[in-house]
Amino acid sequence: MEKESTIKKEINLVIDGHTVTVPDGSTILEAARQAGIRVPTLCLHPALSPIGACRICVVEIDGIDRPTTACDTDVLEGMKVTTRSERLFNLRREVIKMILAHHPLNCAPCPKNGDCELQDLAYEYDLAATDFNEYRIETEQFPWKPFSTPILDYHPQRCILCGRCVKVCTEIRGLGAITMEGSGAKAMIHPVMADEEATSRCISCGECMRVCPVNAIVETMGGVRGKPWETKKVLTTCAYCGVGCQLDLNVVNNRVVGITTRDGIGVNKGRLCSKGRFGYTFIHSEDRLTKPLIRNREGKLEETTWTFALTHVAREFKRIKKEHGSDSLAGLSSARCTNEENYLFQRLIRQVFGTNNVDHCARL
Amino acid sequence: MAGLATVFGSGAMTNSIEEIEHADVILITGTNTTENHPIIAQGIKRAVERGTTRLIVVDPRRIDLVDQANYWLRQRPGTDVAWINGLMHWIIKNDLHDKDYIAQRCEGFDELAAEVEKYTPEYVEGITGIPAKDLKAAAEVIGRADRTTFLYAMGITQHTTGTNNVKSMANLAMITGNVGRYATGVNPLRGQNNVQGACDLGALPNVFPGYQPVSDPKALKKFREVWDTESLSDKPGITMTQMIPGIGEGKIKGMFIMGENPVLSDPNASHVEEALEKIDFLVVQDIFLSETAQLADVVLPAASWAEKDGTFTNSERRVQRVRAAIDPVGGSFADWRIIQRIAQLMGANINFSTPEQIFNEIRRTTPSYAGINYGRIEREGGIQWPCPDIDHPGTPYLHKDGFKRGKGLLTAIAYKPPVELPDKDYPLLLTTGRMQFHYHTGTMTRRCKSLSTLASGPALDINPEDAATFGLLEGDSVRLSSRRGSIEIKVHITKSVDRGVVFSTFHFSEAPINRLTNDALDPIAKIPEYKVCAVHVQKI
Numbered sequence A: 001m002e003k004e005s006t007i008k009k010e011i012n013l014v015i016d017g018h019t020v021t022v023p024d025g026s027t028i029l030e031a032a033r034q035a036g037i038r039v040p041t042l043c044l045h046p047a048l049s050p051i052g053a054c055r056i057c058v059v060e061i062d063g064i065d066r067p068t069t070a071c072d073t074d075v076l077e078g079m080k081v082t083t084r085s086e087r088l089f090n091l092r093r094e095v096i097k098m099i100l101a102h103h104p105l106n107c108a109p110c111p112k113n114g115d116c117e118l119q120d121l122a123y124e125y126d127l128a129a130t131d132f133n134e135y136r137i138e139t140e141q142f143p144w145k146p147f148s149t150p151i152l153d154y155h156p157q158r159c160i161l162c163g164r165c166v167k168v169c170t171e172i173r174g175l176g177a178i179t180m181e182g183s184g185a186k187a188m189i190h191p192v193m194a195d196e197e198a199t200s201r202c203i204s205c206g207e208c209m210r211v212c213p214v215n216a217i218v219e220t221m222g223g224v225r226g227k228p229w230e231t232k233k234v235l236t237t238c239a240y241c242g243v244g245c246q247l248d249l250n251v252v253n254n255r256v257v258g259i260t261t262r263d264g265i266g267v268n269k270g271r272l273c274s275k276g277r278f279g280y281t282f283i284h285s286e287d288r289l290t291k292p293l294i295r296n297r298e299g300k301l302e303e304t305t306w307t308f309a310l311t312h313v314a315r316e317f318k319r320i321k322k323e324h325g326s327d328s329l330a331g332l333s334s335a336r337c338t339n340e341e342n343y344l345f346q347r348l349i350r351q352v353f354g355t356n357n358v359d360h361c362a363r364l
Numbered sequence B: 001m002a003g004l005a006t007v008f009g010s011g012a013m014t015n016s017i018e019e020i021e022h023a024d025v026i027l028i029t030g031t032n033t034t035e036n037h038p039i040i041a042q043g044i045k046r047a048v049e050r051g052t053t054r055l056i057v058v059d060p061r062r063i064d065l066v067d068q069a070n071y072w073l074r075q076r077p078g079t080d081v082a083w084i085n086g087l088m089h090w091i092i093k094n095d096l097h098d099k100d101y102i103a104q105r106c107e108g109f110d111e112l113a114a115e116v117e118k119y120t121p122e123y124v125e126g127i128t129g130i131p132a133k134d135l136k137a138a139a140e141v142i143g144r145a146d147r148t149t150f151l152y153a154m155g156i157t158q159h160t161t162g163t164n165n166v167k168s169m170a171n172l173a174m175i176t177g178n179v180g181r182y183a184t185g186v187n188p189l190r191g192q193n194n195v196q197g198a199c200d201l202g203a204l205p206n207v208f209p210g211y212q213p214v215s216d217p218k219a220l221k222k223f224r225e226v227w228d229t230e231s232l233s234d235k236p237g238i239t240m241t242q243m244i245p246g247i248g249e250g251k252i253k254g255m256f257i258m259g260e261n262p263v264l265s266d267p268n269a270s271h272v273e274e275a276l277e278k279i280d281f282l283v284v285q286d287i288f289l290s291e292t293a294q295l296a297d298v299v300l301p302a303a304s305w306a307e308k309d310g311t312f313t314n315s316e317r318r319v320q321r322v323r324a325a326i327d328p329v330g331g332s333f334a335d336w337r338i339i340q341r342i343a344q345l346m347g348a349n350i351n352f353s354t355p356e357q358i359f360n361e362i363r364r365t366t367p368s369y370a371g372i373n374y375g376r377i378e379r380e381g382g383i384q385w386p387c388p389d390i391d392h393p394g395t396p397y398l399h400k401d402g403f404k405r406g407k408g409l410l411t412a413i414a415y416k417p418p419v420e421l422p423d424k425d426y427p428l429l430l431t432t433g434r435m436q437f438h439y440h441t442g443t444m445t446r447r448c449k450s451l452s453t454l455a456s457g458p459a460l461d462i463n464p465e466d467a468a469t470f471g472l473l474e475g476d477s478v479r480l481s482s483r484r485g486s487i488e489i490k491v492h493i494t495k496s497v498d499r500g501v502v503f504s505t506f507h508f509s510e511a512p513i514n515r516l517t518n519d520a521l522d523p524i525a526k527i528p529e530y531k532v533c534a535v536h537v538q539k540i
């Protein structure tokens, strides 16, 4: 692609004794990753610019007393960085402890159980529920409040205030529909009300739900989800508009229970709109047609068998073709069907009906 | 997209979605992108916020992107040729057109320049209502920019002058050198997921798959061979909008409708309903008992997209996989299985056992798909046609080395007013469109709990001043009538529509807006004039 051709300056630094060379403007975290050194992160999300809220990614820099967050600090020439030390381990452990002191460790009924960054960190830093009793924090009671859209529900108790949701909404929408309000244990995410017509700016895209690490933002009307290990994810193309976003149908027991995306995959790069993300429950709607219907003598549609229906259809089309000629038949194909089906449909009309009277609703 | 096909030899988006946000200027018209293509709108917003891209919105409605726009040109509905000619007039007058590009790659410039001569900004203001100074400013921005991309949707094509609107847009793109390069182009944003694929694979009356004319003896021979049949007609068929009157005239006796709901989506919907009630034999294949299915003699239950394998082709010509996640619900079957069974029962020897086998036949008959196969899509994630052979990487933007038809054709086009304009009896202009939370006639989205919470019923958008004139308050029920029919609907008062204009969507069967719209057709594309018709409202 045609990008700026200015060659960026290179920076040399030392991380845990390894010399690393990275382009100017890289973060310490990026440099560490390039050197194959893992620094834990939590508020950072691959689709978003760094937030710098959780402080789990702290590292030590020679000559600087205070530990520094690696995800949002740029590298400097000659920097000496340490990513592992007892002090850092304890600091990180404290960070997770503080989060878990607020976040109910109620993993068994949580749909994130088994696919949760917070759980992984608790495991890595060897924390159990008894480890933060020392804080004796009273769990804050939050009265239920509406979120930015009726189709999402926000659970302040579960929220770890990482700020990803606010970030994604700002970076995607330009003007954020949600913001962080209050401080300390009382802080929570709040919808921003737009000035005009007192409606929220929210477009119900559900991006905030996508990036939330802990199930604090959930689909209000979503049914029970499966556990990650019993959920089959099937990559497919969205059925709504012509952008063709890539998404995963989440399947449990032969039912589609939700839709997720993969970061960076498809034209949408993991993003979706409200139709793509929430427009799946029609699949198991009560109204789905399950048997062929045929019009009876009283003029009512009644259920019939496939064999009877298809034999009747074939016989009638053949009769009309014989009595009135091929051009008395016509077919309307569908922009909702697949390429293969459109191809086969026009083949049926052209080859079997014997007419070119075939069209679809693209003109609409 | 007949307009684009005549100019460039192909009707698809010339460029890729990813390129849009790398343009210096984006001109967008006839689409409320935030509602219809939110993912694209997000890209546009990012580009504008980065400060690298300027945005020109041309729309009668105060659509969401207007907040980001550097210029908002608010034209009167149905006056698109006039403002596009006006932009060209000012660009040429100020010597901002791309003379090298025109000399090398286009023909017809002199005729075009002569035609737009009279479209001075002041003259255009009189027709469109766009202030002359705004039109001039926008023209200069486009004329001076290196890369401009032109985006449009049905708002432009659903007029009796739709084909001309698209051709005009192509004119503007070509004289400014904005076709055949990265981050430029003429880009229709398509409303339904696989409109592109349906066109590519021959669900059109005049062409076989791959836009090969049915009247071309070579194409005819090829399909006769591959399909092993003698019975292919070289006479172009009729379009959907001709099929309906065809029923009334007794010419069409039997019809097979797959996955469409024309009773709601068609203009002048009450005619469609009458006609389909009258037809001898109607088969409808769908996942729900749609309004159209209710009129059928036989209804065949189809599997939904979550239940079948295949491919879709998106607006930017990218062929991507659809994968079955669950078994067909109830006793339904994938559409391709049902079609094949009917063909077999009618005596044809068609025997595919998987969609992949059908795709492999597509590769043999459709040159632009020849190099694509399921294995490649699996590995590469999606491939943009034309992809003529297995080593071809696919084509992110078209016309890089010239147009399919040789030189790009510049066509002089004169502005013609819409067929039906407001008058004493029908003083308001009704325009129709989609909304963010629903899709087409709503058969799928209205059955999704979350989405129907967000927008549960139909409404008619009306400007506060008009509401005052007609004595209406928010939520009042009105009778909305045109020369063709009338419906009841609740009003929503909003400044998003201009004075004299009302807006509604066609997602809702309880307010079938297409009973009112005009089925006067664009003479070439045969697209009905949905966007503009004259109405009046009366409180009930």
Ligand code: SF4
Binding pocket: A148, A149, A152, A168, A169, A173, A176, A177, A178, A201, A202, A203, A204, A205, A206, A207, A208, A209
């Ligand atoms: S649903 Fe989308 S617009 Fe609404 S708050 Fe979440 S990210 Fe923001």
Ligand code: SF4
Binding pocket: A158, A159, A160, A161, A162, A163, A164, A165, A166, A189, A208, A211, A212, A213, A214, A215, A216, A217
């Ligand atoms: S709701 Fe989720 S994403 Fe937002 S701050 Fe809380 S934990 Fe983070």
Ligand code: FES
Binding pocket: A040, A041, A042, A043, A044, A051, A052, A053, A054, A055, A056, A057, A069, A070, A071, A072
């Ligand atoms: S990951 Fe760096 S501060 Fe959260």
